[in-house]
Amino acid sequence: MSSTLPDSCIVHQFSKFADLNEHEINLLKALEKDPRSYEADQPMAIEGGKAERFFTLQSGWACATRTLADGQRQVLDIFLPGQILGLREISFDRNLSEFRTLTEVKACPFPRQRLTEIFDQAPRLTDLFFLILAREQSMLIERVINIGRRSAVERLAHFIVEMKVRLNVDTDKFVLPMNQTIIGDTLSLSSVHVSRTFKVLRDQGLLESNNGDIHILDLDGLIEISGFDRNYLDSHSNWARQD
Incomplete structure (x- = not known):
């Protein structure tokens, strides 16, 4: 099975929650511009670093981790194509976790303020982002x-x-x-x-x-x-x- 979904990965994910109109689809696709490639086992954002952007995962697998003072590591999230890395840390100035690739990855970074612009232009997408975040929280709770x-x-x-x-x-x-x-x-x-x-x-x-x-x-x-x-x-x- 390929780890890349056809057309737009993020649109595919959001379409699970609602039938998107053309305007909403175009706004979501705008988050997948300027893709960057990352090698396997490479940090995409470091723990404690300035939280300036999110990442839309187009292909490959990534994870979020926390490392303790004694060097032990806990994997908090496993990210698959179509997911957005960093949503749970939206209200913090510094990254609470490290985002690291598990495989070769293609991802699209975008600045945080881009979400505010999307919410202003398409209020229903605010609901859908909330549902996406709630689902990620439910997965974290189940992992606990x-x-x-x-x-x-x-x-x-x-x-x-x-x-x-x-x-x-x-x-x-x-x-x-x-x-x-x-x-x-x-x-x-x-x-x-x-x-x-x-x-x-x-x-x-x-x-x-x-x-x-x-x-x-x-x-x-x-x-x-x-x-x-x-x-x-x-x-x-x-x-x-x-x-």
């Missing part, structure tokens, strides 16, 4: 629950199902371009523990994994073992004003 209350096996099973749902793949196979260290930093596990947990899932006949290639053998089993409920990922809402 995952880390705090689920076992290692449950965490990894839940994460695998979440990524399948977010990628919207029709088959049971997909690529997870995250090494065991990054997965561990996402689930608060050591890389050794991640390796052992993958083995448990393989031994139970739930999945196969090989260098980032994931093949789900028993989706219902993964859902049952992890208690996965996709409500926090659903993007349908009647709250936004109508066109």
